Amino acid sequence: MKKYILIITLLLTSSCSKWLDIKPQDGIIRDNYWQNKEQLKAAVVGCYSSLLNNWLVSELFVWGELRADMVSGTLNTGIDEVNIMQANILATNQYTSWSSVYSTINYCNTVIDYAARVMETDKTLTQQALDGYLAEAHGLRALMYFYLLRTFGEVPLQLKATDSDNSLDQLDKSSQDQVYAQILQDLSFAESHALETYGSSAQDKGRLTRYGIYTLEADVYLWNEKYDKCIEACDKVINSARYGLMDGSVQSQWFTNVFYLGNSAESIFEFQFDQQQLNPFYAMLIVANNRFIGSPRVMDEIYGIDLTDATRKDIRGDGGSIRATDQMIWKFAGATSGTNPTARGAADSWAHWFVYRYSDILLLKAEALAWINRGPEALDLVNIIRTRAGAIDGTSEAPDPGSAIDVSNYILNERAREFAFEGKRWYDILRHAKRNNYAHLEIILDMVAMTAPGNMQQSIINKYRDVRSHYLPINQYELQADKKLVQNPYYQ
């Protein structure tokens, strides 16, 4: 008898709580979260962690490099990747998916929507600290929308957290101007509230500091041809004296500090992969059946080769961004540089993704200077970059300082050397080509004339002549999920 009572009691007591309490047992619900500042910080750090999504970084690499001239495919390159290289981009291409970017945006939205609640329960959280966290979320959201703006042109602006099925919004595309305005709005909040430092070097490079925000601003302003504002933002970073170029006199040391370890003094913002969270580059770039290598022109033309003296070389070339012997993309693949370059192993493929380095500030500023008739100053900045890198004479140019386009084309070439494979090349080309209402479309056309396969060259040139083709189509699944989206006209 006793036994039965016991069992019944057990059943009653245990089942009661299961039936009546419908909170999830393996997670935490929103009402129980956002209670203290530690949780707030964890949520912000979570935003950054979402950047380590391997698919996101693969896309950033593909978007930034494949349509440009510095990456070549191999026999193992996927069909979607080849199609991007050959300007055959359809809405079915997997690289037209923007979901990984929006997922980071949603993390940011969640912080932005709910962070203020913490103030109610945690009295130790100051308004200033709260604003600091919010600034990071706004800054990161701006960076994500900036990628979307440059890649897709028109995208829907999702600015509210999507935390349940009810809050799924059907959104229209916003125009490029609207997206740009939103980015500036996020940045203006971020720049006035972001912290100058988080106390450690690693955190300062892995989280958006105020200077990271300024750098992003400079990039955004330059994209929209606001040269004075771009220079203003660059100067704030330069005058802070917190950053400088790493010494390049010994290539192997320079490589180890800047690219192998990351978080160097010249770094402004990086996606910090580590041994727990590896990047996608091992399978893409390092293994024997890798999918991408540097194109032959990277060594032949971009860095140039001093055929008479092997010791005179651009540190950014062989052993810096590429291994000349097999064209492996060394920036992400190399473990060592110098005379004995060895590649990273599978467990060491944690090279950071370099969003901004100090050299970007210098060259962004130079480009802006070039377009407001301050060519000589621009060329001085370029020379700082070249001197540090030991660029060979063969790649030096002497443009007329009074000619904005000549100086700016030289800067474009220098950017190719400085930021090889960092996912910037296509955006650089596009920014130069589209400047002044596509006054220099030939920059893109000349590039594809050189890189296109001979039997498709004319078709590819004509496709790029249609400037609408410079932005990707909306992925077919997004079109099905959000009925308000309309496919970009070029791809209809």
Place this chain on the structure above:
Amino acid sequence: MKPIYIILLVLVCAGCKKAPIISQTSDEVTIIGYLEKDPDHFSDFIKILRITGDEGFLGVYGSYTIFVPDNAAVASFVKNTGHATLESIDVQQLKDVVKFCILQDTINTTAFSDGKLSRLTMYGQYLITGANNVGGETRITVNRQANILQANIRVSNGIIHVVDNVLTPATQTLAGLLAGNPKYSIFTQALRETGLFDTLNIPASANTDSTRSWLTVLAESDSAINAAGFSSYAALKARYSHSGNPKQTDDSLHLYVNYHILYGVKYLADIVMSTSHTTLAPLEVVTAKLSGQKVLINDDDFNGVHETGVELERSSSDNSATNGVLHHSLGHFAVKIRNPVPVYWDVADFPEIRNLPAYFRKQNYGFTLTNMPSGFSVPGPSAMTYTVGSTYVNGDYLMIPLGGPGRSAYIDLKTPLLVKGKYKVWICYRVQKQSNSSNNLNQISIDGEVMQRTMNFTTAMPATTEGEMEAQGWKWYTDPVSNNWGARLVGTIEIKTTERHTLRFTTLQGTQNNNNLDMIHFIPQDMDQLYPRFKSDGTQVPRP
């Protein structure tokens, strides 16, 4: 009692409904099904299919690519052909139109190029594709006649591309195209006088000679011929026709015309994808390259001298005919008469190693199967090593592991440009045995033609006198001479075309790593075979 009720109930319920009879293997829409769903756009094309009787096969299983003109396109086609209604058009003409827009394969726009589609249409002519930009908007074009309005519509039996014009096949032969264009009058006259006009005047479908059913003509316009100094056909004939009878196949004017006709259908996109093309002139090739956006013919570096080629103008080329394609050459070109010249080929000097200044003539570099230089190929598993050794010519050589398991069975080397003619071929190597028992006997073949004699990397040269050695097929090639540095004559070969050829070492016996290949000499058979010799810094030492 109860079970009976249940059974009854079941029977009653089931009996009410008719069992559906499945009459189709798939409920996916077919090409016809898709077109019928949208009569606003495709009713006229359906009508054409009904008239020609082609509706049936497009409605069932298969894999097709079809370029469907929409109603507006069909309407303008009817108008342009001078008819009032579709029904009044000749059925055969409609059949041709239908056959010309269907391919028996599924071809996505991602497989399009500047040239022809990889498959013939059912009509038997190729379609060409491209992209055209008008007013800033780019459309994919088909056969230069229509733009694609909607691409890659996937249905159960193929792919539909909607186009804005009816595609119509070419009706003229190459000869017809040339004769109809006054700017080719001199070239056309040359065709007529050489009798080649008739060769070009047979539609592919009617040609009994399958090798010549499809041809490509690189026609020179009158202005190009004039610019080369020939004011008329008579001047051209006076310059070339040495026998006075251009109909003779060995007459130089005949050769000149033949040299402008390539085998096969080669649009510019096809021409630039191959470095050389055979012509109707026996054993003569034209070389082709893409320079920037220009298509150049016979633009070569020969013996260190650049020879400027002629351009095929893009805008006036790629003209389809019923038996091939016509291109417009902006310049005058003819068979180049070249006398064979010796080629002293340092195999360890190629662009890929020159681009590595840290290695080139400084230190060894081991190539792997994945990064072999473009002129070399091995089947694996072994590759080759660029090796530096001061006593070798130019201080370097290639160490090529060959033979049995663990090493590649052969290696292919792309030679420098060789002028057609007869050559003696000398393999220059430094003898070395990996171990006492090592052996490595190789057969040499050029373009698959096996040379008379084998060579063995482990065999030392029998050193006697120059003359005796030459008689036995040996020579010294270094200066100062050394018996370890032998050149083995592997035979005489007739190089039939002036281009780069493929030389292969195939190991017949033995296996080892230390096959030290330094140079290969191709020396015209009537020239001095023993000199020049080479110093280790590469300088030539002529016969004293």
